[in-house]
Amino acid sequence: MVKLSEAGKKALDALVAETQAEKKIPGFAIAVSNLDEQLYVSAGGYKAYDDPSSGPISPDTVFWICSMSKLITSIAGLQLIEQGKISFDDPIHKYIPQLKNAVIIEGGSHRPVTIHPTIGNLFSHSSGLSYFSFFPDPIYGLPANYLFDQSELGTREAAHDKFLEVTKGPYPGIPLINKPGTFSYGFSSDVLGIIIEKITGKSLIEYTEENIFKPIGIQTTFNLNADLKDGLMELSFRNSDRSISRWDNQLKLIERYPREVLFALGGMGAYSTIPDYLTLLRHLLRIEAGIQVANPVLKQETVKGLFKPQLSNEGASPLTGMFKMMEASNPNYEDLNFSTGVAITTKDWPGLRKANSGFWSGWAGLNYVMDPTTGIALIAGTQIVPTMDLGALELWNKMEAIVYANLET
Structure with missing residues (x-):
């Protein structure tokens, strides 16, 4: 069993102090776990940027985890796969008829789909559903189908229909940017969430509470x-001159309290403390390793599938390209x-995560890794937009390097 050395803990303490003193990002929290226990957790800054009266960030601070919600929705969907209620091979339009007339968009034209995307494509984000079928205004904002007012619709089903209507946009059918089997980052988890709600008759809020969060x-x-x-923790905004401003509704956000949420977004809508999300990652790693856990949320075979590539080399190339574009200075992508459920490294990263590690990030400055080979999970989070903030990435990259340099058996 690996541990984090005392030197490693001191190095992380120094990183927290340095990050807090430099104020390159607003408040933040970091945490590390092995298969048995949380090894480290710390935090810095305030719940509102540079405002001591808002209170300090602590391990109990709640973060909007944004796209880290996608793993949770995948777990819920995989439970239905295990129960035989849905199949990877089912066409999506079996449950959502609006997808039957989907179109592939190519440049300024479109054509009807000839191969329909499946439930399996939703899990691997290769359905063709994309954040980039048309662009938000401003370009770094959230897409329109995340932003409509749900409170006037009355029912969850009406919110589903509105989401799909806005997703369709100006096209004759819901647009796909790639043929099924090719990575296309977008609304796959949200559509999977709709299917979960249709199959179970429960909201995603209720289903995940009963079948994932409470058991863990x-x-x-x-x-x-x-x-x-x-x-x-409040959001902050990175200005074009790299300064940080407190949140003043610079961008429109998803529907959330105190407004009524009829349809919780499976790709964007969850909230968590950093240690609680780390506990979820540890739960999965323990199942994968064959270690007994109380109330396992998935079978070992299913969890092992979370660390196995699902796409062909050609189908995965847009995923590699996306990360190279977003973080060009990182040679490991x-x-x-x-x-x-997660992106997978197919090779060891020198001095960092191993091959077959699962990872992803959250729109507002969060990152995590699950490394089943080493037996550790780590997570870092802040709340700053636009996404892929360089300050948040700097914290994450320094943290990962420190952790891996200071592991001991």
Whole structure:
């Protein structure tokens, strides 16, 4: 069993102090776990940027985890796969008829789909559903189908229909940017969430609470309420001159408390403390390793699938290209793939995560890695937009390097 050395803990303490003193990012938290226990957790800054009166960030601070919600939705969907309620091979339009008339968009034209995307394509983000079928205004904002007012619609089903209507946009059918089997980052998890709600008859809020969060014993949730809102870190905004401003509604956000949320977004809508999300990652790593856990949320075979590539080399190439574009200075983004829930490294990263590690990030400055070979998970989070903030990435990269340089048996 690997441990984090005392020198490693001191180095992380120094990183926290340095990050807090430099104020390159707003408040933040970091945490590390092995298969048995949380090895380290710390935090710095304030719940509102540079405002001591807002209170300090602590391990109990709640973060909007954004696209780290996708793993949770995948776990929920994989439970339905295990139960035989859905199949990887089912066409999506079996459950969502609006997808039957989907179109492939190419340049300024479009054509009907000839091969329909499947449930399996939703898990591997290769359905063709994309954030980039048309662009938000401003370009770094959230897409329109994340932003409509749900409170006037009355029912969850009406919110589903509105989401799909806005996703369709100006096209004669819901647009796909790639043929099924090719990575296309976008609305796959949200559509999977709709299917989960249709199959179970429960909201994603209710289903995940009953079948994931309570069994594991964490407070992660799709339901931001008054109590959680009090513990939520505020967003901050990175200006074009690299300065940071406190949040002043610079961008429109997803529907959330105190507004009524009829349809929780499976790709964007969850909230968690950093240690609670780390507990979820540790739970999965323990199952993968064959270690007994109380109330396992998935079977070992299913969890092992989370660390196995699902895409062909050709189908995965847009994933590699996306990360190379977003973080061009990182030489390790080569030959990435996607599993049934996370991006996968297919090679060891020198001095860092090993091959077959699962990883992803959150729109507002969060990152995590699950490394089943080494037996560790790590997570770092802040709350700053636009996404892929260089300050947040700097914290993450320094943290990962420190952790891997200071592991001992």
